[in-house]
Amino acid sequence: METNVKAIELKDMWRRYKSSGDERARERLVVAYSPLVKYVSGRMASGLPAHVDEADLISYGLVGLINAIERFELEREIKFETYAITRIKGAIIDELRSLDWVPxxxxxxxxxxxxxxxxxxxxxxxxxxxxxxxxxxxxxxxxxxxxxxxxxxxxxxxLDELWTVGDASGDQVSLLDTLQDPGAPDxxxxxxxxxxxxxxxxxxxxxxxxxxxxxxxxxxxxxxxxxxxxxxxxxxxxxxxxxxxxxxxxxxxxxxxxx
Missing domain, CATH: 1.20.140 (Butyryl-CoA Dehydrogenase, subunit A; domain 3)
Known part of the structure; x- marks a missing residue:
């Protein structure tokens, strides 16, 4: 019962945000999906050097989550979680690359x-x-x-690294994404x-x-x-x-x- 209520609430938040740009609804969506950021950050941290702080990865990942929420199209035949995880990973990798910490x-x-x-x-x-x-x-x-x-x-x-292929929205896609169904672009x-x-x-x-x-x-x-x-x-x-x-x-x- 609780799961059904949450699903209905999420659907309502998506409708409000996408139809009218309701900032409050967007904030609630970020909070609702924030566990995805912790999941991705924890998984990536396990394969990175010890000096990389997981808290930093989470902050980079939140940027990806917000971007995913803003760009996600409700009519897409793909779960938001699948779409968001790719964007969260991409944001983290982009930030690590920009820091140029690899010798x-x-x-x-x-x-x-x-x-x-x-x-x-x-x-x-x-x-x-x-x-x-x-x-x-x-x-x-x-x-x-x-x-x-x-x-x-x-x-x-x-395989989570971004690859040099753009999708219809202009985003890059990860090599791993090519093994899955990324939705239906043009x-x-x-x-x-x-x-x-x-x-x-x-x-x-x-x-x-x-x-x-x-x-x-x-x-x-x-x-x-x-x-x-x-x-x-x-x-x-x-x-x-x-x-x-x-x-x-x-x-x-x-x-x-x-x-």
Missing amino acids: RSVRAKAREIERANAKLEHRLQRAPTDEEMAAELGIEVQDFLASLLQISNSTIAA PAAVMDQTELKDRVADAIARLPEREKLVVALYYYENLTLREIGEVLGVTESRISQLHTKAVLRLRSRLTDDDR
Whole structure:
């Protein structure tokens, strides 16, 4: 009964805000959906360096929530929560990027690994092993694995990162969004998103089985890296390496496709 009452109240707040721009209704919508910000911030904080304050992430995420409320169209065939989570993540990532807190050396290392992966995949016609990647980079295998951990601990190496595709509203969409139904924008945008979705699906299908499993458990089952480690019987650090490798592979493949 209480759930029904809340749903009716939310529907009324949406109607009042969208029909007349009622600021009080907008404020109540922000409060009602604020748990989404805490959820997204907590999830993102678990994969970021310890010096990143979750309270800061929440403040950045609130900007995304407010933007989502202002831009959401009630007639869209998509749940507001789905739409808002993407905007909240995007606002947090935008702010972290603007602060430029990722060391240049780490960004350079990530790009170097992406290029090496693309080069080896062309040559081998399969995903390269850790040993092959290390040889291509001219380093020891343990140094390659250490680089993956450094990248994982210093960057937002995730499918949640914004990708260079715009939707009909002019927003950017995340790479992860392309694996889901983002609603129905204009036909051209639908074609663009369908093409990218196919490319991402193909790239994920070509991942080594263990990396593919990590992607599935993390993004679809919402397990943390620690929980995935418990499922697979390995350390959280090893799962972090697998996750970072998977994301760098996907980014190198999609970037290479655009050349």
